[in-house]
Every structure is written in structure tokens, then in C-alpha cells.
Amino acid sequence: MSKTTAATAALTKAGIVFDLHPYAYDPDAPRVGLQAAEALNVDPSQTFKTLMAEVDGKCVCVVVPSDGEVSMKKLAAHFKGKSANMMKVPEAEKVTGFKVGGISPFGQRKLHPTAIDETAQLYNIVYINAGQRGLLLSIAPEEASQFLNAGYVDLMAE
Template structure:
């Protein structure tokens, strides 16, 4: 079985997940949507992991793969004045993962995390497991607990 820092972190917390491998397409314009389509998952519960900077500090947001972040809402959710997308090279260095395989779990350094509130009402959510072509699913409550995250309105 595949082992990633994300899966090891969840196992250490006693959180069980179901793994969902899929054929990752590096040419896909939207990898989250491509993953949802490949697995036949509703994009509303296929969450993409986005690294952001809030007042210059790193943070993580999980939102449905078919939606876009609202930087105004991100700033509000974290109680800061400004929010911006983190450049990909910085996100890779900070998390230890490659773009297309960034998981919120098992990152090199814990950062404040928020999950789109609308996704928190689902029975299960699908999130990257720490490598391209591998998702995990779990109840949103388990994701919130594992990440010390809060549900928030993040999408435009």
C-alpha cells in the first residue's frame, strides 16, 4: 500500500480513510475537476487544497474543485487584512508536496487551515492523499479534527 506523509499523519491520529487511486493527467487544466471526473465524484465533495498567504503568513484552504477562492472571504475567515495565493514553488517547499499532489495532512509545517463550510455538510469528502493520482475520502468532521481546521465561507 502507498504511504505518504498525509496517510502516516492520519494513521497516527487513528483516523481511517479510504484510498482512491486514479489516472492523473498532468495536462489537465483543473486537476481537481479531472480527478472528480476520473472517479465519478461530485466536484462539490472533491476538495482541492490551496495554499495561501494571509498577511504574509502561510495558510491552507480546502474548497470544492469546481469553485474559486474569494480572497476577501479568505481574509475574513482568518481575521486578517489581506490574502493572496501562494506561489507554487513556495507551496511545494513549505508543504513537502508537489503541485497536483498537495495534501493538507502531513505537511512539513502545520499552518492555519479552513474548509469551505458547504463541503462540511457532506457525508464524505475527497482530498488529495499526498501524491498525484491518489485521493483519500473521510467524513468532513474527521478532516476538521485532524487539521484543527474551522469551517468557513471561502468561495466566490
């Protein structure tokens, strides 16, 4: 497993402080984010998954707790759209340059409009995919938000 990914290289180049946390990736896990949290013995609500979605056909990146579900209505509203849906796997991999299960909001081929669930602000650090299956990074939420030019918003389904 490489410790240098497009995500870690982008953060390092920007001078952002983070720590790496490798874990045993289980490709058969029903929910990869929950499996990662369990493997690292971290609270699932502090472990964030990166999802790629489309709002009115435009690509957006969403960073939300691994133990929650995104409200498509809230997502569309945040990006001032009418409808939102999850991007299909091949398209998500193409636009990000990462494989599903290893998609990071950092170091994607292009910076897409990004939203981070507001609960990230509850923690001094959050765990987010580092751009490779089986590798998370811990980062201050404020650093992540600034790097991604992302706002905090309530994105979770009730």
C-alpha cells in the same frame, strides 16, 4: 504509485479512518481537482482541492470544492487579515513537502492555520488529496476538521 504518503502516514498514526482512491493523473488538465473528480466519477463539489495561500504574508491552507473559486476577501477576513493571495508554486511545495497537484492538508511539514469550506458539512465523506498526484482519500469532514484543527467557513467567491 505508493499508497503510503506523509498524509496517509499522519492520518494512520492519529487513528483516523480513510479510504484511498487512486486515479490516472493528467498533468495537462486545466483544473486538476475537476479531472480527479471525473476520473473517480465523484461529484466535483464533493471533491476538495488543497490550496496554499498567504494572508498578510503568513502561510495558510485552504480546503475548498474543486469546482469553485476562493474569495480572497473572505479568506483574508477569516484569518483576520487585510489581504490574501495564492502562494507561488515553488513556495507552496517548499512549505508543504508535496508537489503541486498532490498537495494534501494532512501530513504537511508543519501544520498551518487551515480553513475548510463550509460545504464540506453537506457530505458524509469528502475526497481530498492524499499527498501524491493521482491519489485521493475519502474522509469524514468532521475527522478532517478535527485533525487539522480547522473551522468551517464560507470561502467561495460569488
